[in-house]
Amino acid sequence: MENIPASAVPVVMVLAGHDPSGGAGIQADSEAIASQGCHATTVITCLTVQDTCNVHRIEPVIDYLIEQQAEALLADMPIAAFKIGLLGSVAAVEAVHRVLLQAPDVPVILDPILAAGGGKNLSTDVLIEAIREYLLPLTTLLTPNVPEALGLALSGSTFDEQAFSLLDQGCEYVLLTGTHAQTERVENALYGDGKRLRTWLWERLPETYHGSGCTLASACAANLAKGMDISKAVAAAQAYTWGSLQAGRKIGRGQWMPDRFYWKQA
Numbered sequence: 080m081e082n083i084p085a086s087a088v089p090v091v092m093v094l095a096g097h098d099p100s101g102g103a104g105i106q107a108d109s110e111a112i113a114s115q116g117c118h119a120t121t122v123i124t125c126l127t128v129q130d131t132c133n134v135h136r137i138e139p140v141i142d143y144l145i146e147q148q149a150e151a152l153l154a155d156m157p158i159a160a161f162k163i164g165l166l167g168s169v170a171a172v173e174a175v176h177r178v179l180l181q182a183p184d185v186p187v188i189l190d191p192i193l194a195a196g197g198g199k200n201l202s203t204d205v206l207i208e209a210i211r212e213y214l215l216p217l218t219t220l221l222t223p224n225v226p227e228a229l230g231l232a233l234s235g236s237t238f239d240e241q242a243f244s245l246l247d248q249g250c251e252y253v254l255l256t257g258t259h260a261q262t263e264r265v266e267n268a269l270y271g272d273g274k275r276l277r278t279w280l281w282e283r284l285p286e287t288y289h290g291s292g293c294t295l296a297s298a299c300a301a302n303l304a305k306g307m308d309i310s311k312a313v314a315a316a317q318a319y320t321w322g323s324l325q326a327g328r329k330i331g332r333g334q335w336m337p338d339r340f341y342w343k344q345a
Contacts, residue, residue, distance in 0.1 A: 089117045091117050092149065093164065094124055094178070095108055095124055096125040096165035112301045114342070115301035117304050122148040126140070130332070131289050131336070133333070139170070142173065159186075160304035162188045166206075168206070187218050189250075210231065216249030220251065221253045223253070225238065225256075228245065232244035251271060254268070264281060266279070279314065286329075289333065294320045301316075
């Protein structure tokens with residue numbers, strides 16, 4: 080194999096689903112990564128029928144096409160981080176697992192999408208078990224919301240205990256986001272090394288947003304690709320995401336869309 084040239088622009092490989100509305104999925108990931116000054120390569124894991132209200136159908140991409148997309152990119156570009164989003168099938172999880180094993184030193188940011196913003200369940204018990212077995216042990220940073228942490232954790236009755244369970248399952252760090260918690264302000268917490276490392280409080284915005292989790296995880300991936308340490312990468316990604324939500328717009332009938340290039344208007 081030819082030597083892969085160094086790149087002045089950090090490259091993030093995104094393995095995620097396509098959202099035709101442009102609010103979440105691959106388009107959200109690409110916008111957030113570009114906004115951080117990185118380049119996104121995109122491996123489509125599933126096609127969806129969705130709008131700003133909900134996901135109506137998922138059609139997973141066959142596993143060997145996921146691998147072939149990723150392997151072509153790995154052979155061509157210096158990948159500085161992986162960002163994983165909606166997978167849609169156990170076969171897709173296993174395919175992504177095989178891809179990650181080909182680049183063991185590259186950080187992996189996993190946004191464990193188990194349900195749509197509109198409420199549709201996007202997972203099964205078998206799929207969740209596959210994520211636990213194949214992906215969590217390879218994950219550098221997991222970015223679950225409260226329901227996702229509850230779904231993936233093997234134990235724990237509190238947010239802290241569930242985060243510790245996820246660390247025990249192999250994740251190096253967990254950023255637990257509190258948008259779904261019944262609190263006056265949104266509390267996000269970073270966990271690692273068996274403890275809570277840092278906590279952030281954010282003003283709770285009045286709307287709900289399509290693709291907010293994708294935006295946050297992708298911004299984290301871009302910042303880690305640029306060489307930031309974990310605490311700075313996560314802090315900067317949260318500030319960027321909050322700004323994109325505050326500047327969000329209502330384009331469809333459902334959730335608002337983040338403006339991921341809001342800073343260009345400032």
